[in-house]
Amino acid sequence: MLRQTKKEAEIFEINFKSSHNNNELNGYRSSLFIDYFDNWMxxxxxxxxxxxxxxxHYTAQKIVHERLSVYTVEEMTKMYFNDF
Known part of the structure; x- marks a missing residue:
């Protein structure tokens, strides 16, 4: 199981919140999280x-596809991301 460092999780959260605050996620909210992650990659x-x-990050991308393929961007929370 891939475990992110605390720093990597914090960076992801900052980038995600920044995109959210800038309304960049409006078109992504109903998209699958894996599509959002692939675009970010x-x-x-x-x-x-x-x-x-x-x-x-390629390893993380593979795991994201395996374990988070059913979640939309809107459903994704820090808890889901850190626990996967």
Whole structure:
């Protein structure tokens, strides 16, 4: 089981809340969380992040698809994300 570090979870939460506060999620609310996560990953890949970090995120992406495929963005909470 992949366990996120506290820092990674905090960064995800900050980015998620920032998008939410800027109304960037309006079109995503009823979308599946995995689609939102995949879109985020596409943007993250081109940001110039370290290769090893990117590999870790690919692993997380695989697990997100396996375990969170039924949740919409609106249903996703910090508790669900941290507990998966």
């Amino acid at each position: 596409e943007k993250y890949e081109i940001s110039g992040v370290d290769r090893q970090t990117l590999i870790s």
